Amino acid sequence: MPENFGDDVFEVAQRIVAHSRYYAGRMGSFFFTRLRDEKKILGVRCDKCNRVLWPPRSTCGRCFSELSEENLVEIGPEGTLEAFTLVTYCEPIHPRQAPFVYGIIRLDRADTGIVHFIGGLDFEKAKIGMRVRPVFAETRRGNILDIDHFEPL
Amino acid sequence: MPSEERGRELISIPMTVEVPYRFAAGKYMTKFLMELRDNGKFYGIRCPVCKRVQMPPRIVCAVCHVQNTEWIELSHEGTLVGFTIMYLPLTDPTTGKPHEPPFSYGSVRLDGSDSVIDHMLNIEPDIDKIRVGMRMKAVLRPREQRVGDLSDIVYFDPISQ
Amino acid sequence: MKRNVAIIGGGQTYHAARRHDVNQIEMVNEAVRAALADARMTIDEIDTVLVGNMEFFEGTHMTDCWLVDGTGAYGKPGLKITTGGTVGATIVCAGAHHVASGLFDKVLCIGFEKQEEGDTGAILSAVAHPLYGRSMAGAAVGYFAMMGTSYMAAWGAREEHSAMVAVKARQNARKNKYAHLKLDITVEDVLNSRMLAYPIRMLDMCPASNGACAMILTDEKTAVDRCRKPIWIRAMDTAHNEQFELDWRDVTTRKPIFSKVSAGRLYKRLGVEQPSEYFDVFEIYEPATWAELVWYEDLGLCRPGEGFMLIEEHKTEMDGPIPVNPSGGVLSTNCIGASAMLRVWEAALQIRGDAGEHQVPRDVRRALATAYGGTNWTVLTALSSKKDD
Numbered sequence: 281m282p283e284n285f286g287d288d289v290f291e292v293a294q295r296i297v298a299h300s301r302y303y304a305g306r307m308g309s310f311f312f313t314r315l316r317d318e319k320k321i322l323g324v325r326c327d328k329c330n331r332v333l334w335p336p337r338s339t340c341g342r343c344f345s346e347l348s349e350e351n352l353v354e355i356g357p358e359g360t361l362e363a364f365t366l367v368t369y370c371e372p373i374h375p376r377q378a379p380f381v382y383g384i385i386r387l388d389r390a391d392t393g394i395v396h397f398i399g400g401l402d403f404e405k406a407k408i409g410m411r412v413r414p415v416f417a418e419t420r421r422g423n424i425l426d427i428d429h430f431e432p433l
Numbered sequence: 434m435p436s437e438e439r440g441r442e443l444i445s446i447p448m449t450v451e452v453p454y455r456f457a458a459g460k461y462m463t464k465f466l467m468e469l470r471d472n473g474k475f476y477g478i479r480c481p482v483c484k485r486v487q488m489p490p491r492i493v494c495a496v497c498h499v500q501n502t503e504w505i506e507l508s509h510e511g512t513l514v515g516f517t518i519m520y521l522p523l524t525d526p527t528t529g530k531p532h533e534p535p536f537s538y539g540s541v542r543l544d545g546s547d548s549v550i551d552h553m554l555n556i557e558p559d560i561d562k563i564r565v566g567m568r569m570k571a572v573l574r575p576r577e578q579r580v581g582d583l584s585d586i587v588y589f590d591p592i593s594q
Numbered sequence: 595m596k597r598n599v600a601i602i603g604g605g606q607t608y609h610a611a612r613r614h615d616v617n618q619i620e621m622v623n624e625a626v627r628a629a630l631a632d633a634r635m636t637i638d639e640i641d642t643v644l645v646g647n648m649e650f651f652e653g654t655h656m657t658d659c660w661l662v663d664g665t666g667a668y669g670k671p672g673l674k675i676t677t678g679g680t681v682g683a684t685i686v687c688a689g690a691h692h693v694a695s696g697l698f699d700k701v702l703c704i705g706f707e708k709q710e711e712g713d714t715g716a717i718l719s720a721v722a723h724p725l726y727g728r729s730m731a732g733a734a735v736g737y738f739a740m741m742g743t744s745y746m747a748a749w750g751a752r753e754e755h756s757a758m759v760a761v762k763a764r765q766n767a768r769k770n771k772y773a774h775l776k777l778d779i780t781v782e783d784v785l786n787s788r789m790l791a792y793p794i795r796m797l798d799m800c801p802a803s804n805g806a807c808a809m810i811l812t813d814e815k816t817a818v819d820r821c822r823k824p825i826w827i828r829a830m831d832t833a834h835n836e837q838f839e840l841d842w843r844d845v846t847t848r849k850p851i852f853s854k855v856s857a858g859r860l861y862k863r864l865g866v867e868q869p870s871e872y873f874d875v876f877e878i879y880e881p882a883t884w885a886e887l888v889w890y891e892d893l894g895l896c897r898p899g900e901g902f903m904l905i906e907e908h909k910t911e912m913d914g915p916i917p918v919n920p921s922g923g924v925l926s927t928n929c930i931g932a933s934a935m936l937r938v939w940e941a942a943l944q945i946r947g948d949a950g951e952h953q954v955p956r957d958v959r960r961a962l963a964t965a966y967g968g969t970n971w972t973v974l975t976a977l978s979s980k981k982d983d
């Protein structure tokens with residue numbers, strides 16, 4: 281068997297398909313059920329930090345306070361666009377077909393942003409600081425796409 | 434399927450992650466897989482220091498940290514070192530094809546090799562019919578069906594004594 | 595060790611088949627809060643946070659980042675480690691190195707697995723080499739089944755011996771309030787249960803658990819100032835095996851078996867002559883019943899080939915001369931990312947006298963915890979009630 285390997289190249293194409301099921305947890309369950317059933321968006325208030333966080337969570341990352349149902353507060357529904365981009369390329373993993381706009385929206389009364397699609401606007405007219413409102417999906421299932429997208433006021 | 438705790442609905446969200454990959458075999462594995470595919474041969478490689486014959490062949494001996502140099506053609510025959518009878522279905526993750534239980538599965542050390550191969554055994558799934566120490570022989574697919582993969586071996590046949 | 599390292603606190607979740615009530619962050623947080631409470635420490639005092647689990651088992655990446663709210667790692671240094679089944683102990687090892695180095699005084703170590711959320715079958719198949727192993731990859735149960743047939747052929751053990759190991763684990767777990775599977779079963783029940791992969795039966799198998807474990811490791815000064823009974827990490831040893839070598843299922847192999855090699859190194863370092871006398875309790879990582887019998891031999895608790903006699907003679911029961919897995923072991927609780935850490939934590943609880951109903955009825959000075967992963971990777975942790983004993 282010679283040491284000379286030549287130019288042979290052997291490659292194999294494979295794929296891994298993994299089916300997951302993510303549990304929203306205590307606070308996440310409140311958030312998604314209120315979103316689905318009442319079209320209300322909840323955040324959670326950390327009294328120690330004096331901040332309202334989205335998404336609602338059981339521990340404040342900064343001060344480690346325990347947060348629970350009584351700390352939930354309604355935020356939005358309107359908000360301010362803090363950043364955005366136009367996606368023009370396609371990847372199988374993308375949830376929407378390009379081109380689409382998505383950005384970070386700071387809902388009224390929240391101190392952190394939410395990433396979501398921005399629709400119903402001409403990309404040239406998008407501006408940081410624009411006011412937007414959620415457009416809810418007709419059929420809601422208890423996930424983040426129960427909000428279909430945000431549109432300019 | 435709804436979950437709940439104390440009357441409160443617990444939300445879960447299903448998601449499938451599907452990732453395509455492309456793996457390069459590298460020089461030594463390429464030779465191994467191509468010899469299997471094209472010529473139906475098994476090659477191991479021997480370390481010049483510890484003399485261990487490793488299969489699949491690899492560039493460095495993990496024990497001695499020296500380059501493996503001597504290619505050794507191995508027999509298709511070997512000895513069964515361990516086995517099981519699977520009552521659970523086993524799916525080939527590369528094809529999605531299931532092996533229907535019950536079936537015999539085991540680990541064979543080819544003559545001349547220090548390494549073992551795990552594979553299907555062409556023996557009735559009956560523990561009275563399988564024994565550690567049995568002599569086995571690899572059965573390969575015909576050339577036109579071989580792709581350069583362990584599944585180019587169909588199974589191991591028992592060698593009748 | 596450059597500096598002495600002590601365990602001053604720990605905690606774990608109530609391990610279960612289903613934890614629909616919590617997300618991964620919340621589950622980890624339960625163990626973290628329990629550990630901080632046990633150590634009487636606040637998260638602000640922790641210098642660094644180390645997190646480990648089975649890679650991608652929950653279908654999420656960068657767990658050190660996305661679990662920050664739950665781990666308390668905000669703004670702190672930290673690492674994520676994934677080393678297969680050994681990861682829980684590898685995290686403890688990393689924690690010990692952090693403290694021993696003198697660079698960190700208080701380290702929070704976390705191991706977890708929320709197994710119901712991911713696709714462990716699909717991801718486990720990704721452990722097999724894509725070009726050489728994946729198409730023929732067997733399940734873990736198949737591999738340990740092969741170890742079982744090899745063991746029976748080599749030493750004359752019988753299926754009953756596997757059942758005896760399972761019964762010990764399940765009965766011990768009934769005394770461990772945190773354990774997942776607690777079953778009041780007999781050897782006959784095991785032998786009548788469904789065969790999964792000959793010779794492993796349903797009641798021989800470990801469960802898939804959701805759970806987390808957290809421990810706090812500190813330097814000597816902190817331990818002495820803050821802890822009534824610190825548990826000292828006297829030595830650790832780690833060994834990984836080669837990729838393609840599957841010999842660890844053949845009990846007659848003459849290849850180095852790293853559980854044995856690692857034990858040899860650790861014993862030499864500590865001057866252990868008779869491990870069954872040196873250590874008062876063993877918490878071993880037994881992914882399958884047959885692996886426990888092989889561990890008895892690899893750890894030198896008996897001669898090669900005699901592991902099955904130890905279980906037959908009840909020597910490794912909680913009240914026996916060589917107690918093994920009073921917690922119920924991995925056979926009772928297997929949240930993989932936490933399992934190896936639970937061995938260390940349970941061993942520590944035994945030394946502290948805090949194992950409650952599953953406390954072994956003897957004076958526990960020293961304990962040995964083992965971890966098992968992949969193709970016989972090993973991590974061993976030797977604990978003691980005294981820093982120099």
